[in-house]
Amino acid sequence: MDKPARNASAAPPAAGPTHVVVGYMSRGGWAVPVYGDAPPPAPTTPAPSVASQPAAGDAPGQPSHFERLGGVPAIEQLVERFYALMDSLPEAAGIRALHGPDLAPVKAVLVRFLTEWTGGPQAYSAERGHPRLRRKHLAFAIGPAERDAWMRCMAGALDSLVTDPELKDQLTRAFLKTADFIRNDKGSSHDHHPH
Numbered sequence: 001m002d003k004p005a006r007n008a009s010a011a012p013p014a015a016g017p018t019h020v021v022v023g024y025m026s027r028g029g030w031a032v033p034v035y036g037d038a039p040p041p042a043p044t045t046p047a048p049s050v051a052s053q054p055a056a057g058d059a060p061g062q063p064s065h066f067e068r069l070g071g072v073p074a075i076e077q078l079v080e081r082f083y084a085l086m087d088s089l090p091e092a093a094g095i096r097a098l099h100g101p102d103l104a105p106v107k108a109v110l111v112r113f114l115t116e117w118t119g120g121p122q123a124y125s126a127e128r129g130h131p132r133l134r135r136k137h138l139a140f141a142i143g144p145a146e147r148d149a150w151m152r153c154m155a156g157a158l159d160s161l162v163t164d165p166e167l168k169d170q171l172t173r174a175f176l177k178t179a180d181f182i183r184n185d186k187g188s189s190h191d192h193h194p195h
Helices: 067-071 072-086 092-098 104-117 124-127 133-137 145-160 167-182
Strands: 019-027 030-037
Touching: 019 124, 030 124, 067 092, 067 167, 072 092, 092 145, 104 124, 145 167
Parallel strands: none
Antiparallel strands: 019 030
16 A cells, blocks of 8 residues: 655744743642743843842932842851751751752852842843742741741841841831742742743
8 A cells, every 4th residue: 555645845833832831820839830931032031139129218329239238248247157057057957958068059049049139230040040039949848947047047147247226127127028929838929920
């Protein structure tokens, strides 16, 4: 039996849209991927910043949080103190266990992120793109206890290094908002956010 002849001029079927994970939704306490068409490539945008929403009364041209902190050296000290507290506080043992034994790579990433987040050079976005903090933390169970342990370490680091009470208050509030946003437990109010 002969095979039917193929029409040599027929074009292959057009490729359909590429389906990718475009977000996550919570179902029964699990993060379930939501699929959709791949969006067109977005222009590179900087990571969100604590400085992107100035406090009430901030005048244009006022020094950034990055400058007020003391630049990269101060952020490096903040990150060192933060992880030293995570290593030493019993209430932080759970979140410390989420990290590998060698903290050097994580510290380097956090320094770059905080540098940009506080209004400094945008090395983090240039290297890693948008932070997508929720998406990058979905592999870890993060609820109120983890948020509070993380905040205890960061608040302790801020207390030991930041002498300006207004700056410390602004950063503490911004860190708490971010830490709460990363929660992915059933009680989180952020289930609808894809990142």
